[in-house]
Amino acid sequence: MMKQGDLFGTKPKAPYLKRMTVIDAGEVHGVNSVRYQCFCCNLETSWMVEKTITKAKRGIPCLQCNQDKLRILHLNLKEQWWNEINSGIKTLEYRLRNQYWFKRLVGKQYDFVFVKLGYPSKTQIDRIIVFVWNGYFPMIVKHPEFDGKQEVYAIDLTERVWGI
Ligand SMILES: [Zn+2]
Numbered sequence: 615m616m617k618q619g620d621l622f623g624t625k626p627k628a629p630y631l632k633r634m635t636v637i638d639a640g641e642v643h644g645v646n647s648v649r650y651q652c653f654c655c656n657l658e659t660s661w662m663v664e665k666t667i668t669k670a671k672r673g674i675p676c677l678q679c680n681q682d683k684l685r686i687l688h689l690n691l692k693e694q695w696w697n698e699i700n701s702g703i704k705t706l707e708y709r710l711r712n713q714y715w716f717k718r719l720v721g722k723q724y725d726f727v728f729v730k731l732g733y734p735s736k737t738q739i740d741r742i743i744v745f746v747w748n749g750y751f752p753m754i755v756k757h758p759e760f761d762g763k764q765e766v767y768a769i770d771l772t773e774r775v776w777g778i
Contacts, residue, residue, distance in 0.1 A: 631680045633673035634659065652676040660740050674775065677744070678736055685724045687747065689769070695759075696731040699771055700743055708755055708766040719750055719767050727769065746773040 634650035634657070641647065647661040648670045657678045664670040675684065689707055691699070698704035707729065709715040724747035734741035748770040756763050 631675040631683060634676045635673045636670050639667075639670065650674055652679060654679050657737065657739070677739060677742070681736070684726055685747075687718065687722075687724045687727045687769075688730060689727060690730050690733055693731060696729065696743075699729055705770070705772050706753075706768040707771055708753070708757055708759075708764075708768055709750075710760070711752065711765040711767055715767055719769075723747070726775070727771065729771065744775050745771045746775055748773055 632652065632654050634652040636648045637651045637658070638649040639647070642661045642663075645663050646665070646667075648664045649661055650659045650673065651657065655676065655678045657676060659674075689709075691707070695704065695707070699707065709719070727745045727747055729743040729745065731741040750767045750769045753766050753768040754763055755766050755768070757766075760766075
């Protein structure tokens with residue numbers, strides 16, 4: 615067992631992430647919003663809602679520069695479902711409980727979930743909504759994409775960190 619205060623060499627380091635910084639701030643539709651830019655790769659975001667200035671000043675991890683350091687679950691969606699998630703109506707994304715999704719979900723840990731409109735390129739960030747990975751739970755649903763009732767993994771999409 616580790617002794618308390620034994621900080622040197624034992625504490626796991628959080629991965630160093632390149633961060634994007636605020637380049638523009640203002641009100642968009644009455645909501646505090648900011649735009650970020652990464653000074654490494656020059657990637658710019660569109661307007662993003664930020665609750666506090668303190669949070670905005672910390673910046674956000676650059677999607678482009680950190681792709682190899684972040685553990686990301688990628689979900690590619692049809693426009694209808696992507697729009698519902700984007701507007702906040704839909705907060706769960708269902709994946710069939712088959713071998714393909716078993717391998718990707720069961721016992722896995724991610725940092726973020728990228729919810730993509732179709733198959734965007736790395737720079738088409740307005741087609742990617744990013745959520746904190748908060749796991750999944752098994753569920754039985756009836757959904758227009760599936761035949762009848764199906765056993766699914768319901769992926770939690772409530773903690774949004776990125777996306778317009
Ligand atoms: Zn970058």
